[in-house]
Amino acid sequence: MSKGTQSPSGLREEPAAGRGWWSVLLALAVAVVLLGGAYVAAAYYFKDRQPAGVSVAGVDIGSLTREQAQDVLSRQLAELTSSPITVRTPVPGAQEPEELSLVPEEAGLRLDVDATLSDATRLSFDPRELWSHVAGTDQELPLRTAVDQEALDAAVTGLAEDYDRDPEDGEVTIGPDGVEAKEAAMGHSLDVPATAEEIREAWLTPGWPTGEDREVEGHSAEVVPELTQAEIDRFTREELDPALGSPVLVTAARGDGDDELTATAELVERDLRALLAVRQEDGRLSLELDKEGLLDRVRQDLGQLEAGPLDATVRLDGTEVQVVPAQVGYALEEDGVADAVLAALAEEGEGRTVEAGVSVVEPAIPTEVSEGWRFRPMGSFVSAFPTGPANEARTANLRAGVAHVNGTVVMPGEQFSLGAALGDISEEAGYVEAPVIMDGRLVMGLGGGLSQISTVVLNASWNSGVQLDAHTPHSFYISRYPAGREATLAYPVIDNLWTNDTDTPVVVRAWISGDEIHMTYLGQRQYDVRTIDGERRNITQGGEEEDDSEDCVPQAKSEGFTITVVRVLSRDGQEAHRDEFTTTYQASDQVTCTHPDAGQP
DSSP: OOOOEEOTTSOEEOOOTTHHHHHHHHHHHHHHHHHHHHHHHHHHHHTTBOOTTEEETTEEOTTOBHHHHHHHHHHHTTHHHHSOEEEEEOOTTOSSOEEEEEOGGGTTEEEOHHHHHHTTSOOOOOHHHHHHHHHOOOEEEOOOEEEOHHHHHHHHHHHHHHHOBOOBOOEEEEETTEEEEEOOBOEEEEOHHHHHHHHHHHHHSTTGGGOSOOEEEOOEEEEOOSSOHHHHHHHIIIIIHHHTSSOEEEEEEESOGGGOEEEEEEEOHHHHHHHEEEEEETTEEEEEEOHHHHHHHHHHHHGGGOBOOBOOEEEEETTEEEEEOOBOEEEEOOTTHHHHHHHHTTOOGGGGEEEOOEEEEOOSSOHHHHTTOOOEEEEEEEEEOOOSGGGHHHHHHHHHHHHHHTTOEEOTTOEEEHHHHHOOOSGGGTOOEEEEEETTEEEEEETTTHHHHHHHHHHHHHHHTOEEEEOOOOSBOOTTSOTTSOOOOBTTTBOOEEEOOSSSOEEEEEEEETTEEEEEEEEOOOOEEEEEEOOOEEEEOOOEEEEOOTTOOOBOOBOEEEEEEEEEEEETTEEEEEEEEEEEEBOBOEEEEOSTTOOOO
8 A cells, every 4th residue: 555644534645736836826925915015005105205315405305204304405495595696787888797686585586395395205106216215316306496576576676776877968058157068977777577587597497596606697778868978079069169169240231322321249259158058859959049138239239220210299499389300210120130140150251240131110100291280279278376475485396397398299199197297306306395285284295386287287188178087186175276177286196197189299388477377288179168167065164273383384264065067078069078077175174373483385
């Protein structure tokens, strides 16, 4: 019997075919499962860790978790964002660029640690990657960066505030002491968009932020002043120097033949500097001439050729009116003189001589017009005045005033002013102190008594039919004057005015005969005059008073009243116009002077 295993029954059991291989396979399967589980567990273990030997910008982060690596990199690479970078920006016209400093963290430039670590920490079943965790690797991860564009633009704009330089315009001025010129200076400005883009590209370039020479090339532009030095040089050379190089002559002549008169104005450099100015427009310089000043300067020499025209007029010769013929005038022709002088400034030699014209100016009233003038009495008035030693001063004023008014000529349309005709009320003009009315009382004043001439003027004008413009009656009535037709005078506050509304001149003839003032207007009367004197009404009486002051002037009592007078102007029997005047006089008190040294009227 062959050898074999016996069963409990005593029978021999043969081994099953292939049973040993299954055991092996089972063992192998178990081993594979165990190894696979360990492999997967290792992959999950290393998914958040850096392989051994991994570094970023020289900082070893091998075998560290992602969180640990972030902390290490953030601390050890912090200087990359806190240390400034240099923006070397060229300065136009300068040999060396200007170095601008920019702190990355203040300009939106930062390190992107998360993105940097994302390539090294991940779940991977690649055996090569798992092996690198076990065996280690010599790997340098690229440092990733990020840019906040808005913050970068703002930071570069801040650099521009320090870098930019405004250009300086040149300047040329002409003054009494000569020509002064200020040189122009170029400016420069930082090209913010281009410089910001240069910084952005450099910061995002792998490896750049960790470099030793952290410099960026800035971009700039030259800023040209509105008025450049080149334009100043051109203007000085081509316009200013020739303009002041030699005198400019302005000549003029009037008359013909033997009657010709000539004159020349020589504008030397001093004159030209005073008349010329420099004008700047759109970066271009040009000379500007003071036209009014030029004409004033030229007239200093050419004014002798000018003369105003004289209208035909009249003058009183004794008692007769004589016609004074008109005369033509001469005037410098202003148009074109300034332009001609300005053009001559660019010329040389004879080209710097300018000829100005002189025009004949005809009188407004030629002699022919005077041929139709006729002078006959238009109206007259006579007024008696008090005489005697007590009135010598007053009489002296009347004689002086009448002499000034006599011979006054009022042309058609002109207005007569008694104040102007009397001239300056001064001792030099022949006037002295005499009683005048002030606030209802007689007091001493220079030119006292001239109001009587004003009354004569009013009545001569009234009777001549001319236009009455303005007159003021006395505050109280004086019996030697016609009631309602008298006038006072306190020039220039109170004047006596009338207008010559005829077609021919009116000549005032005035004289004193004995104790009377005579006044006649000579001309061509155009109206017949009728006067209506109204009744006195609302009569009041003055009182009596004594005055012991040294400057007291005796005064007679007069009653107060209201009166209306009318002047009716007629032509060919038909009423053409009427003037109505209502006057209210105050009652005046009788004043008795008791002071022994009081003046006498």
